[in-house]
Amino acid sequence: MAKSTSPKPVEELAYEAAFAELEQIVSTLEGEPDSLEQAMSLFERGQTLARRCTQLLEQAELKVKRLSESGLVDLEED
Amino acid sequence: MQPSLFSAAQWTVSTLTKHIRDALESDLRLQDVWVEGELSNISRPASGHLYFTLKDSGAALKCAMWKSNAIRLELRVQDGMAVAAHGKIGVYEAGGQYQLYVDRLIPAGEGALFQEFLRLKAVLEAEGLFAPGRKRPLPALPRRIGIVTSVSGAALRDVLNTLRRRLPVAEVILAPSAVQGEDAPGQLVQALSRLNALKPRPDVILLVRGGGSIEDLWAFNDSQVVRAVAALDVPLISGVGHETDFTLSDFAADLRAPTPTAAAELATQITVSELRERARTGAIQAENAILGLITRHRDAISAAINELRYYSPGRRLQTDRQRLDEFGRRLHSAQVHRLALQTSALDGWRKRLLALSPREVMNRGYAVVTRRSDGAVIRRVQQARGGIHVRVSDGGFDAEVADGGS
Numbered sequence: 154m155a156k157s158t159s160p161k162p163v164e165e166l167a168y169e170a171a172f173a174e175l176e177q178i179v180s181t182l183e184g185e186p187d188s189l190e191q192a193m194s195l196f197e198r199g200q201t202l203a204r205r206c207t208q209l210l211e212q213a214e215l216k217v218k219r220l221s222e223s224g225l226v227d228l229e230e231d
Numbered sequence: 232m233q234p235s236l237f238s239a240a241q242w243t244v245s246t247l248t249k250h251i252r253d254a255l256e257s258d259l260r261l262q263d264v265w266v267e268g269e270l271s272n273i274s275r276p277a278s279g280h281l282y283f284t285l286k287d288s289g290a291a292l293k294c295a296m297w298k299s300n301a302i303r304l305e306l307r308v309q310d311g312m313a314v315a316a317h318g319k320i321g322v323y324e325a326g327g328q329y330q331l332y333v334d335r336l337i338p339a340g341e342g343a344l345f346q347e348f349l350r351l352k353a354v355l356e357a358e359g360l361f362a363p364g365r366k367r368p369l370p371a372l373p374r375r376i377g378i379v380t381s382v383s384g385a386a387l388r389d390v391l392n393t394l395r396r397r398l399p400v401a402e403v404i405l406a407p408s409a410v411q412g413e414d415a416p417g418q419l420v421q422a423l424s425r426l427n428a429l430k431p432r433p434d435v436i437l438l439v440r441g442g443g444s445i446e447d448l449w450a451f452n453d454s455q456v457v458r459a460v461a462a463l464d465v466p467l468i469s470g471v472g473h474e475t476d477f478t479l480s481d482f483a484a485d486l487r488a489p490t491p492t493a494a495a496e497l498a499t500q501i502t503v504s505e506l507r508e509r510a511r512t513g514a515i516q517a518e519n520a521i522l523g524l525i526t527r528h529r530d531a532i533s534a535a536i537n538e539l540r541y542y543s544p545g546r547r548l549q550t551d552r553q554r555l556d557e558f559g560r561r562l563h564s565a566q567v568h569r570l571a572l573q574t575s576a577l578d579g580w581r582k583r584l585l586a587l588s589p590r591e592v593m594n595r596g597y598a599v600v601t602r603r604s605d606g607a608v609i610r611r612v613q614q615a616r617g618g619i620h621v622r623v624s625d626g627g628f629d630a631e632v633a634d635g636g637s
Contacts, residue, residue, distance in 0.1 A: 182520030203514035
C-alpha cells in the first residue's frame with residue numbers, strides 16, 4: 154500500500170478500509186520498517202484502527218432495503 | 232397327488248412362517264411400496280406406535296407405523312380418510328400376519344402431486360441442473376445479501392432476526408414475491424432475475440418460505456423457478472418449508488438449508504464476534520511486532536558496544552551498558568506507550584554511544600597501534616616491538632619501536 158502523505162482520519166474510515174489498513178500495518182511492522190520512529194507511529198495508528206473496527210462492529214445496524222418498481226427503498230417492517 | 236394320511240410334517244409353524252417372511256421380504260418390489268386406501272381401525276396405544284388398516288372394496292392391509300415416524304406425522308389421521316402410504320411389507324411372525332411397515336403417510340390427493348414431483352425431478356435432473364459439480368462455494372463474508380420471499384410471513388422475520396444477530400454489518404436487499412398460488416412462480420422468477428441483475432450484485436441470495444403442505448410449496452417445484460435458480464450468477468441458499476420438505480428448487484440451489492433461519496445462518500459463517508476477534512488479533516500482532524523491533528534495536532546497540540570495548544576506556548562503557556540493560560528490562564514489560572517515550576530516550580543514548588565510537592575517541596588524540604607483522608592490537612608496553620602501524624583520526628602511518636619502553 155503506498156504511503157499517502159496524509160492518511161485519512163480513522164474516524165472517517167468504513168469497516169473494510171480500517172481493517173485492511175490494520176492488516177497492512179501489521180505486515181509492515183513484521184517486516185522491516187524504515188525507522189523505529191516510523192514503526193511507533195504506525196503502531197499507534199494500528200491501535201486506533203483496531204479500536205475503530207471494534208466500535209463499528211458494536212454499533213452496526215442491519216441495513217434492509219426492498220426492491221420495488223422504482224428501485225431500492227427502505228423496508229417497512231411490521 | 233395322493234395326500235398321505237400319515238406323512239411327517241415338512242414344516243413347523245415357525246419354519247413355515249419364516250419361509251413366508253423371507254419370500255415376501257426378499258421381493259424388492261414389496262420393500263418400496265406406495266399404496267392408496269382408506270384408513271380404518273386406527274389405534275394409537277401408549278407405546279406411541281400407530282396401527283391401522285388400509286382397505287378398499289376388495290381387500291384390507293394391516294399397517295404399523297413406528298413411533299419415530301408417527302411422531303413426525305403432520306396429518307390428522309381419521310377413520311374413513313383416503314390416504315397414500317409408503318413403506319415395506321414385512322411379516323409379524325408371532326401374530327402370523329403380513330403387514331405394511333409405514334414410514335410416510337399423506338392425503339390421497341397429495342399422492343398424485345408427489346408422483347408429479349418425481350416426474351419433474353427426473354426431467355430436470357436429466358438436464359443436469361442438480362449436478363453436484365454445479366454447486367458453487369458460498370462467500371465467506373457476504374456484504375450484500377439478497378432475499379426472495381414474501382413480505383409478510385414468518386420466514387422474512389426469522390431471516391432478518393438471524394442476520395441482525397450474526398452480521399449486522401451486512402446489507403440486505405429483499406425482492407418480494409408471492410410464495411404460493413398461481414402468481415408465485417412468475418413472481419419468484421422475476422425476483423430472482425432482478426436480484427441477479429442488480430448493481431452492485433448481492434454476494435449471496437436466500438430463497439426462503441415457511442412450512443406448508445406439498446400444495447403450498449408447489450411453486451418451488453415449478454420448472455421455470457428451478458431453471459431460474461440454476462441460471463443465477465450469484466450463489467443461492469434455499470430454505471423452504473420444514474426440515475423434511477424437499478422441493479426441486481432445493482436440488483438446484485448451491486446449498487439447501489432445512490429452514491429459513493438455517494439458511495440465514497449458513498449464509499453468515501463468519502459472524503461479528505469473529506470479526507471482533509480478528510480486530511483484536513490484529514492489534515495484538517501489531518504490539519508483538521513493535522516489541523520485537525525494539526528488542527532488535529536494543530540488541531544491535533548492545534552488539535555495537537561490545538565492539539567499542541576494544542577501543543574505548545572500559546569502565547565508562549560498563550556503566551552505559553548497565554543503563555542500556557535496564558532500559559531493555561523496562562522494554563520487556565508490555566507497556567508500549569511508555570516505550571514510546573523511552574524510544575526517544577534510547578535515541579539519546581545511541582547518540583552518546585556514537586560519541587564513544589573509535590573515530591570520536593581518536594579525534595581526542597587516542598591512537599590504535601597494531602603490529603605490522605600480524606595486525607594484532609598492541610595494548611601493553613611489552614607487546615611494542617619491531618614494526619608497528621599507528622592509526623589516528625584521519626589515517627595511519629608506520630613506525631619502528633625505538634626501544635622497549637616502560
